[in-house]
Amino acid sequence: MERTIRPGRLRGTLIPPCSKSYAQRALALALLSEGTTTLRNMDLCDDTRSALAAIGALGAAVERLDATTLSVTGGVRYADREGGRCTLHPAGRLHAGESGLAARLFAPLAALGDRPVRIEGEGSLLHRPMEPLVGPLRQLGARAEASDGHLPLTVCGPLRGGEARIDGAISSQFTTGLLLALPVCPEETTLHLRDAVSTPYLDMTIAAADRFGAAIFQRDYAEFYIPARQRYRCADYAVEGDWSAAAMLLAAGAVAGEVTVRGISRLSKQADTRFCEALVRAGAAVVDETDAVTVASRPLRPFEFDATDCPDLFPALVVVAAAADGASVLRGASRLEHKECNRRDALGEEYGRLGIAIETPDPDTMVVRGGAIRGGVEVQSHGDHRIAMSLAASALRADAPVTIAGAACVAKSYPGFFEELERHVAPRG
Numbered sequence: 001m002e003r004t005i006r007p008g009r010l011r012g013t014l015i016p017p018c019s020k021s022y023a024q025r026a027l028a029l030a031l032l033s034e035g036t037t038t039l040r041n042m043d044l045c046d047d048t049r050s051a052l053a054a055i056g057a058l059g060a061a062v063e064r065l066d067a068t069t070l071s072v073t074g075g076v077r078y079a080d081r082e083g084g085r086c087t088l089h090p091a092g093r094l095h096a097g098e099s100g101l102a103a104r105l106f107a108p109l110a111a112l113g114d115r116p117v118r119i120e121g122e123g124s125l126l127h128r129p130m131e132p133l134v135g136p137l138r139q140l141g142a143r144a145e146a147s148d149g150h151l152p153l154t155v156c157g158p159l160r161g162g163e164a165r166i167d168g169a170i171s172s173q174f175t176t177g178l179l180l181a182l183p184v185c186p187e188e189t190t191l192h193l194r195d196a197v198s199t200p201y202l203d204m205t206i207a208a209a210d211r212f213g214a215a216i217f218q219r220d221y222a223e224f225y226i227p228a229r230q231r232y233r234c235a236d237y238a239v240e241g242d243w244s245a246a247a248m249l250l251a252a253g254a255v256a257g258e259v260t261v262r263g264i265s266r267l268s269k270q271a272d273t274r275f276c277e278a279l280v281r282a283g284a285a286v287v288d289e290t291d292a293v294t295v296a297s298r299p300l301r302p303f304e305f306d307a308t309d310c311p312d313l314f315p316a317l318v319v320v321a322a323a324a325d326g327a328s329v330l331r332g333a334s335r336l337e338h339k340e341c342n343r344r345d346a347l348g349e350e351y352g353r354l355g356i357a358i359e360t361p362d363p364d365t366m367v368v369r370g371g372a373i374r375g376g377v378e379v380q381s382h383g384d385h386r387i388a389m390s391l392a393a394s395a396l397r398a399d400a401p402v403t404i405a406g407a408a409c410v411a412k413s414y415p416g417f418f419e420e421l422e423r424h425v426a427p428r429g
Contacts, residue, residue: 024101033232167195252392255396257297373395382406
């Protein structure tokens with residue numbers, strides 16, 4: 001699918017979808033809870049649908065109460081505390097779509113059962129690493145086999161707990177899956193995490209587990225202690241707004257108008273709340289309210305920003321940097337290789353088509369030389385939702401329309417993104 005974005009000014013109030021990171025965690029915890037959980041503000045994107053399919057395969061019963069409310073009856077059976085563990089009765093196959101979080105989160109949960117489960121995926125997910133899960137799962141009592149370090153991954157429990165080491169350098173998602181599975185195991189667990197990245201996402205995991213009744217303790221993101229034989233309890237849980245999506249809307253406002261994004265809070269544990277810090281550094285006007293942020297465009301200046309712990313911000317950061325007069329320096333670019341595409345290379349290639357030079361003097365550094373956005377071109381999404389949204393936001397300030405090929409990929413996280421832009425953009429006059 002192609003979408004053509006015409007230059008214009010963005011104005012109005014927009015509401016992003018729910019956080020798919022929190023939504024997938026909430027679905028996993030509802031699966032592991034005794035009783036029935038109500039999940040509110042559950043917008044369905046492709047990744048959330050993958051998580052819904054996963055909990056169904058692992059034994060949960062899901063009922064839609066209205067457009068954004070789900071009822072989830074957990075699929076676990078808890079033995080007496082003296083008996084030592086909960087049990088799952090999974091299907092033999094779990095399909096994670098293209099969701100890296102779903103694959104890495106639900107693999108340890110599938111290992112709570114005592115029958116083999118084959119975790120499969122499609123598209124770019126087949127090229128994303130799974131190997132960091134294999135060793136820890138084996139150390140904690142399960143069987144695990146990956147196909148050349150990638151999906152398909154086969155796991156078989158029961159997971160017992162104990163002590164394990166995990167490499168956290170590629171993604172925090174591997175650790176998140178283990179942290180959510182281990183509280184219900186019969187043995188207490190100590191996880192030793194090396195080279196932790198994206199630590200705010202681990203804070204999100206611990207907070208979500210706490211909301212469903214389980215305690216997880218950590219020391220400097222290097223050691224995690226998980227008491228044994230805990231029980232998750234059902235909850236009435238509202239999923240907060242998505243800061244990754246909000247950042248893209250705020251970026252568009254910063255370069256092409258004025259926008260208020262509602263349903264978000266700077267007090268969130270989501271890593272991408274730091275985007276407001278980057279906007280201020282770049283000289284945008286930012287007004288923070290209790291549940292909203294307003295951004296207005298101003299002449300932007302080059303800025304520096306370290307996105308190592310919030311790599312999903314890179315495409316939105318490039319929108320702002322491309323509109324600044326000078327060279328902005330973004331660090332943490334080495335985190336971009338194992339996403340839906342190699343985002344470091346894709347951003348350089350596609351922004352080059354828009355007349356913006358992006359240099360990578362070393363694997364971790366991206367230098368964006370801002371200036372005029374050239375329109376009248378076709379750019380490629382590379383099948384990556386965040387690349388597509390980034391190009392669309394920058395196209396608003398181009399000198400001619402920009403056509404984005406492969407634009408349908410935004411359904412992965414924000415199906416209504418283009419429609420939302422169209423409703424709030426007026427032609428430049």
